[in-house]
Amino acid sequence: MNQLLMTVAKRLGLGLFTLLIISMVIFLAVEMLPGDIATEILGQMATPEAVAAIRQELGLDQPIVSRYFDWLSGLLTGDLGQSLATGQPVLELLDDRLINTLYLAGTAALISVPLALGLGVIAALYRNTLVDRAVSMFTLSAISMPEFFIAYVLILFISVQLGWIPSMSKVDADQSLLERLQLTILPAITLTFVTCAHMMRMTRAAIINLLSSPYIEMAYLKGLGPWRIIVHHTLPNAWAPIVNVIVMNLAYLITGVVVVEVVFVYPGLGQLMVDSVAKRDLPVVQAASMIFAATYILLNLIADVVSIVSNPRLLHPK
Amino acid sequence: MMMTKTHSSEKVPLWRKVLSGLAEAPPTGLLGLVVLFTYLFVIVFAPWLAPFGEATIVADAFAPWSAEHLLGTDSLGRDIYSRLIYAARNTVGITLMATLLAFVIGGALGMVAAVVGGWVDQVLSRLVDMLMAIPLLIFALLLLMIFGSSVTALILILGCLEATRVFRLTRAVAMNVAVMDYVEAARLRGEKMLWIIRREILPNILSPLFAEFGLRFCFIFLLVSSLSFLGLGLQPPTADWGAMVRENAMLITFGRVTPLLPAAAIAILTIAVNLVVDWFTHKASGLSK
């Protein structure tokens, strides 16, 4: 048991360390921005005095190391600075949008994860049959399409021609859950398409890989039925790869969410990030990048911990 | 290389191999190949195929489909059909360059890490782990904000970011080869690292690398398109499929399919590449048996 805890602790430590490095990368990346942020804010016409004043206000006259630590401690205490574009505190800007994005990604995950796992297992069981080939053709097409293609096809048919759901997903905090769900459904379906296809292909591959192991043949030769073989002999060994698949695709949702939010004008973190990049609103971009990266690292961490914990060699040491 | 190669009757000329390979190809693979060649044709002969210039304003905004403007015109009155054709050059060109860059950097470092091992491998692998811990699109957005959306910046940024993925795969497959006895035999013979990479490792990892090239191409292609769609990729007036979708998106609300056409062009090329890669990996795995 000790060994197990040690391994998990090590992995957690590594995750934290990665996060720290990433914060440095993001901070430094913005520092490398050509030109001066102060000029950026005030425009080319600014007087030197105004620039100097702003520089002092932003702490730009401090050495880089102390600015990094200021920024980092701000991150940890929730003080993310102010948007250069609107002057609003970044935290305020992010707050609702983060919830919206999590709501969208969560809905997409709730649909796509069970669907993908189910289809993946079925495709693996009926591998090399017509069903399998049809499914694999479909998934191949789905992963080949850009998200905005699927999104606009949905809009064209469901919003424009059928008029069922508006094409703009203007959710806000005042709407009822049902209203919200209705507005979220099109972006969620779009995300589901792509992630589900990815996940299904990987689940299929992971299961087929396991099905060819000698202990599965042994289970067949014991005269066990197909369901017992899948549930009792394959699944316990499949957790690690399957969780890996799920997490990789949840992480993929993060990327997908940016494009989909823009298409549906969904007020989420992704849209904010794209807008802020276009406006060069540094504090917002930094904060949004940190949130995306932290989520991504956290998900990978979970996958690794699950695969460590489900490994019988670590669970039951000699 | 320096060896005298007597061509015996055993050797089959390349065109023969290609022909017999095509004859055995599955219909999906052939379809993919045909589509690829069609795109290639369009890319090469774009100026001759397009009736109008890439950025020339030729009519009113949002003109409907007509004999003169096959697919109508866009918000500025440019011929969409012509722009669709030119965009093939721009988008595919950038993707190809970025993919090549990713393979040059990632492939070379991956093989070095696998063959040399030790601290070189440790340092490179940890560095790549770190870089890969930031979601690609987010990282790309961040970098584009800093360096601006020039063509060179796009190629460099995407190439370097994707190089991490190429590094991982190359290192993994090269590791599998590096533990083979024939590589040990070469080491024991006293061969230099470059010779081992070139003669012993590279020929044995070409097929997975080739398949990966196809997949990476698709990935970068979709990424470039997404960035352009977001307005942060290729900048106007350069024609680009992703950007064209964005420029004409409002037509969708009038029930017109025009904005879907560039998106479909992206999807079809990606599917075709995937089909060819599938066929190829299938064939490669069959050969090794």
Next chain:
Amino acid sequence: MIDEKDETTNRPILEIRDLIISTEGRKATRQLVKSVSLSLAAGEVLGLIGESGAGKSTIGLAAMGYARDGMRISSGEVLFKGTDLLKLSERKRRQFRGKRIAYVAQSAAAAFNPAHKLIDQYTEAAVAHGVSDAATAENEAIELYRELGLPEPETFGQRYPHQVSGGQLQRAMVAASMACHPDILVFDEPTTALDVTTQIEVLTAIRRTIRNHHTAAIYITHDLAVVAQIADRIMVLRSGELVEEGKTEQLLEQPKQEYTRKLLSVRNLHKDDTGSGEVVLSVDSVSAEYKPGVPVLQDISVQVERGRTVALVGESGSGKSTLARVVTGLLPPVKGGIKLHNAPLTPTLKSREKDTLRRLQMIYQLPDTSLNPRQRVREIIGRPLQFYLGLKGQEMEQRLKELMAMTELEEYFLDRFPHELSGGQKQRVGIARALAAEPDLIICDEVTSALDQLVGEQILNLLLKLQKEIGMSYLFITHDLGTVDAIADEVVVMRKGKVVEQGRKTDVFSPPHKDYTQKLLNSVPEMDPQWLNKLLAEA
């Protein structure tokens, strides 16, 4: 008519008639088993023997109505007590598998599910088939574990597969196969992956199980001496066809077919002492470790004289291959030194001169991984000629042809790729590559253990011939004492990184022996069907 009593006792419990198994595929299917028939009486043990590609495992699985992915039972009958398993639905067939006919796989480490306890994998079949409830099955399991000499039988089953040793795991699988008290057991090379001393334990366990429970069995192996200990009757197979069949004693004493005779004669190679007294390689009190503080080799000294063969013998983990890594410079020793022709070798590979590297060549165990699949034979053998000796053009061509002749390969193989050659031919190319460097010493690492017996024998003969003709010296690493007898002048017996005994083969192999050497020698199965009986009686 036959009287009724005869009918029930003499009727075979399993009958396979005209079984044809072929590869599955749209075109060009190949027959793996070509119309084989066999019958097995109740309580009888039938040995299926043959080299790789003989189709013996495929037949064994077909006896359970099972064909692996990519294979198809195209025709024939598999009658279990008169019921044709092949005509049943998959669901009905399942009621026979594990219950009436059970299977013991080659590698227990792979065939046990890593996620479940051993006891659960024992009771599983019994419960699934409704033979007994879990508690009863568990008690039976403990009884069987005890019977098979497994440690702490009461709690043994509570362990997970990775928590027990290879030999114990293999015995646990034999036990698990008995869970439903089957009528027939199919053993598929159950001792092949084991060390010789472990092989004895498992072989004894298998025989005890079969005899105590009067179970019929099909025992599949490539090793005639092993099957002789256990089978009542033996069928010799080759390329999916029956070569010869007979009672064990009869087949061993009077084989009818040339092929069987060859299989029997393999172990009769023997080499007499040769040598010159001129020391080529000398390893002086070498110690080595992979991790600091964990020695893999301790104080090893070995000398190889010109024209002689020194065999390093030991089981897995004895450090014999590590010694080869130290000699070649892949693993620098922590203590001691190595001399080639009395000149000290630098410890690391990088610091050695090209000419030093040339003098030490190596031949590997697996011909499949020792040749680059993307290089033609010409390039594989030609590279050392060019690299060390600077040959090119006509000279190179001439030398290539000589090397091909020396290793008894046809010249046209020069333009072939490795995958176009057989295992034995590939190994010859490996030898030719070593010879191309004109070395003083060749290290042979288990060079015959991946090959079929007859092919392995030819390779040994080739190595002997080369020694005689050009006075080559070998450092020969092997786990197989039969091979040692065939090729060695001197023997170094190793165990856990230490030398147990070393000296001339004639001295080491004749009494009095050190304990471990004795055990090793005793463990090598002999063709005598009474060998195991005698051994057990002595012990």
